Amino acid sequence: MESGRGLRILLIEDDPRTVELVRAGLAPEGHEVSAAPDGRSGLLRAAGEAWDVLIVDRMLPGLDGLGLIRTLRGAEVMTPALFLTALGGVDDRVEGLRAGGDDYLVKPFAVAELSARVAALARRGAVRSDDAVLRVADLELDRLSRAVSRAGQPIALKPREYEVLEYLMRHAGHVVTRTMLLEDVWEFHFDPQTSVVESHISRLRARIDRGFGRELLQTVRGAGYRLGDAA
Amino acid sequence: MLRRLFRTSGVRLAVFGACLALVSAAVVFAVIYTGTLGTMRKTLDTDIANEIAEILVAGPATPPATVREGVRTALAERHANVFFLLDGAGGERLAGNLDIAMPDPGWHTLVAKDDEKFAHHVHALRGRAVDLAGGGRLFVAADATMLDELDELIRRSFLIGFGITLGIGLIAGIGFGWRALARVKAVSEAGREIMEGDFTRRIPLSGSGDEFDHLAAIINAMLERIELLMANIRAVGDEIAHDLRSPLARLRESLELALRLDEPEAMRAAMMDAIGQVDAALGLSAAILRLARIESGSRRASFARVDLSRLLESIAETYQTVAEDAGGTLSAAIGPGLAMTGDAALLNQMVANLIENAITHGGTGGSAGTAIALGATRAGRDIVMTVTDDGPGIPEDRHALALRRFGRLDASRATEGHGLGLPLAAAIAALHDASLTLTAARDDPARPGLKITLRFARALTR
Numbered sequence: 001m002e003s004g005r006g007l008r009i010l011l012i013e014d015d016p017r018t019v020e021l022v023r024a025g026l027a028p029e030g031h032e033v034s035a036a037p038d039g040r041s042g043l044l045r046a047a048g049e050a051w052d053v054l055i056v057d058r059m060l061p062g063l064d065g066l067g068l069i070r071t072l073r074g075a076e077v078m079t080p081a082l083f084l085t086a087l088g089g090v091d092d093r094v095e096g097l098r099a100g101g102d103d104y105l106v107k108p109f110a111v112a113e114l115s116a117r118v119a120a121l122a123r124r125g126a127v128r129s130d131d132a133v134l135r136v137a138d139l140e141l142d143r144l145s146r147a148v149s150r151a152g153q154p155i156a157l158k159p160r161e162y163e164v165l166e167y168l169m170r171h172a173g174h175v176v177t178r179t180m181l182l183e184d185v186w187e188f189h190f191d192p193q194t195s196v197v198e199s200h201i202s203r204l205r206a207r208i209d210r211g212f213g214r215e216l217l218q219t220v221r222g223a224g225y226r227l228g229d230a231a
Numbered sequence: 232m233l234r235r236l237f238r239t240s241g242v243r244l245a246v247f248g249a250c251l252a253l254v255s256a257a258v259v260f261a262v263i264y265t266g267t268l269g270t271m272r273k274t275l276d277t278d279i280a281n282e283i284a285e286i287l288v289a290g291p292a293t294p295p296a297t298v299r300e301g302v303r304t305a306l307a308e309r310h311a312n313v314f315f316l317l318d319g320a321g322g323e324r325l326a327g328n329l330d331i332a333m334p335d336p337g338w339h340t341l342v343a344k345d346d347e348k349f350a351h352h353v354h355a356l357r358g359r360a361v362d363l364a365g366g367g368r369l370f371v372a373a374d375a376t377m378l379d380e381l382d383e384l385i386r387r388s389f390l391i392g393f394g395i396t397l398g399i400g401l402i403a404g405i406g407f408g409w410r411a412l413a414r415v416k417a418v419s420e421a422g423r424e425i426m427e428g429d430f431t432r433r434i435p436l437s438g439s440g441d442e443f444d445h446l447a448a449i450i451n452a453m454l455e456r457i458e459l460l461m462a463n464i465r466a467v468g469d470e471i472a473h474d475l476r477s478p479l480a481r482l483r484e485s486l487e488l489a490l491r492l493d494e495p496e497a498m499r500a501a502m503m504d505a506i507g508q509v510d511a512a513l514g515l516s517a518a519i520l521r522l523a524r525i526e527s528g529s530r531r532a533s534f535a536r537v538d539l540s541r542l543l544e545s546i547a548e549t550y551q552t553v554a555e556d557a558g559g560t561l562s563a564a565i566g567p568g569l570a571m572t573g574d575a576a577l578l579n580q581m582v583a584n585l586i587e588n589a590i591t592h593g594g595t596g597g598s599a600g601t602a603i604a605l606g607a608t609r610a611g612r613d614i615v616m617t618v619t620d621d622g623p624g625i626p627e628d629r630h631a632l633a634l635r636r637f638g639r640l641d642a643s644r645a646t647e648g649h650g651l652g653l654p655l656a657a658a659i660a661a662l663h664d665a666s667l668t669l670t671a672a673r674d675d676p677a678r679p680g681l682k683i684t685l686r687f688a689r690a691l692t693r
Contacts (some may be wrong), residue, residue: 094533108513110506183669186549190521190580191514193652194587196549199556222503 006030007052007122012042012068014061015086018107021162024112027119038064047077052122055114056101058092066099072191073100080121084109085226093189112223116175123174134169137229139208139216141169150212160185161204168217177224201225234407245404252396260389268382275357275373276338282313282371283361292364295319302326302369312374314349314356320366324437329356333368336360342379375644414443418450428650430458432483471519475512482508518651525658530574536691537578539569539607539614547581547605550586556592559600566608570691573663581659584652585618585683593622593681614687624679630669 008029013019019035026033036042039062041139046054054072058065069081083096083104096104102124103117134141138151146162148155157165163185168176178197182188186196205217218226236242286301287293293301302462306328316327329349334341341356343349349356358372414437421434433454434447482505489501524530547563554561586603593601606617625633634657660667665687672680 106517108509158548158552160552162546186579187576188579188583189576190583191517192583192587194550194553194590196553199552200549202556203552217650 006032007118008050008054009053009118010042010046010049010051011035011055012046012060012065013055013057014038014040015057018057018084020110022114025061026115029115029119031118037061039065043071046072046079047075051079053118054079055118056081056083058083058085058096066073066095069096069100074208080124082114082117082121110222112220113177113179113191116177116180116224119174120171120176120180123171134166135170136169136227137214137216138212139169139227141166148208150208152183155207157204157207160200161207164200164204165227168190168225171227173226173228175223175226177221180224232255232546236405236412239411242404242408245400245407249397249400249404252400253393256389256393256396260385264382264385268378271378271381272357272375275375275378276359278313279357279359279371279373283359283369286315286369286371287361287363291361294364295363295367298363298367298369299325299540312353313372314370314372316360316368316370316372318368325367327370329370329372334358334360334370336362336368338378339372340375350374352376366418396508403616412441418443418447425454430454430461444674471515474515478508478511478515503635508608515651518655522651522655522658525577525655525662528662530577530662534572534574537571537573537575539571539578540565541573542578543569543582543605543607546582546586550583550590550603550605554586554590554601554603557600558600559593561586561603561605563605564607565605569607569609569614571614571663571687572691573687577659577662581656582616582618584656588652588656589620589681593620608684609690612688614690614692616685616687617682619680619682621672621678621680622679624671625669627671631671633669634667654681 002188006029009026011019011022011033013022013035015039023033034045036045039060041062042056042060043063045130047133054069056065058067060068061124063071065083069083072079072081080102081100083101084107085092085104086107093104102121105114105117131145134143139148140150141148141162143166147159148162148165164181167181167185181197182192188196201217201219205215209215209217214229216227216229218228281306286298286305288297288301299317302315303326305313306315306326314327314329316329316331316333317325318333319325323332331341331349338359341358343354348354353374353376355375355378356372356379357375358370360368360370362368418434433451436444436447438444482575484516485501485505487507489498489505492498492501536575543565544563547561547565548670551561551563582605586605589601589603593603602621604617604619606615606619608615633653657667665685668684670682670684672682
């Protein structure tokens, strides 16, 4: 991993079991998780201290998650925020994003999914998204000409494969989950019944890794994919 | 029953109608009564007043001798239908052609008792008694038999008229009320039986096509729908329970297995397996919730312009890869510049579901790969989209079942998926006012394929 820095995370959640699960899941990654049990204390702590990421339950006693984020954004606190929602409709996602949330996750969730999304949110500010050329090891992607090459050899990709690769390169060194790819690359907000992601990943792998010796595109079991030098 | 009968609108209407008829008859009666009898009486009264004036030439102070003379003259001259009585101060009868007691002073209408008469053919008298100045009293009367008979006639005919009106009104009202009550009773009996659980029960029609038949027909149509929905709910309940059972049962097995394992790695694997089973159950419930939300129609609020051509091109590219990996092919023929109003995220899911359905079910006919074709074109003002495969297809009599929730066509559930793919697509199509039809793709009974046609009626022009 390129950044070993643990994150300071504020979890605003009233269900102690969820708090326990998130703590247990994120602590091994080196993150420090503080919990606030209700909307009001969560709002005070979110505004009063410095955090890398906020994880906010939509349904909270005192002040609900949407109102909390709206208030924070109104006060120009722009800490990246991820909503946890038990409702799980597309309406809730749109509402959450409109209120100023940056991402959302439906309960119950896989800890690996939460971990990958939290890390991606924390990086968001740091990723140089306006770089014209992305590089991972000897793999290069030119965002202006949409040209991809590895070790100087040009690689032809279909549009979707290019988009998947660009996404992976922007999150180089970090785990990208299947759902993140579906939502951000395909804009699929449902669970496809066929192997949409797997098919594309295996094609992409064949094109960028086959014949180059070192494998850059790795499968992280039970979590997703990671592009980068094998650690 | 009787109290309920009198509360029916039929009886109330009849009573109201009868009252109205009575009031109007009473007005007519009053007009005729005063118009005829009143006029006749006034004429009589004038005659009598004239007679009295002729006798009492100097008013009440006319000397008794003059009065007596006047009465005698009048008795001699007048017709038999004018009557006089003259009593002296002591009450003794001085003259007269009537055999009755002297009435009190003032106007009188005298009617003879049943078989008595005042004179030949005279049953009724109208007259005035006047006190004389020197004592004594003069009574002058005229034959009022005609007046009395007319009075009797008018009264009687109106009474009979009233009676008949009232009678017919009440009988008709009770009849209508009874009939209505009987029909309502039939409806409520049917209703009670239905509430008790017999959903096949229907309300009998009389066949007359009256308002009750209209009502009964509507209620029957409603019952038809309710019966269908109930059957649907029951079936869906069964299906959900059935579909949730398998992952839950396997979850139980995995957990039980994990309990007995000592090897941490094996235990880990069993736990991962358990989580997979839970995810399957959660996926099913998420799909059910999603379907319910789409069917509620609330998503229409977020409709916006959708570039359908681009959306379909993008999905086609994605699923070309997936179909090829499954050993099949996907070809696309998408017209340029197709645009409509809708929800892009849902349309994405709809098309994806239809293609995934073709990939998973189209290949189950034996041969390895399915050839899938995605087409979209402008047809007049509409956009027609098709998803065609060359798989085993769906028999025509099962098309409706395929679009129903959990209408999975193999009862054994040998195939993957939660059985909500087509129903979800159909719900999304309905949300967009699109018609969705299933037909055989080709003329080959062994492998007819399936063609799903969607017609959107809201094409936008660029």
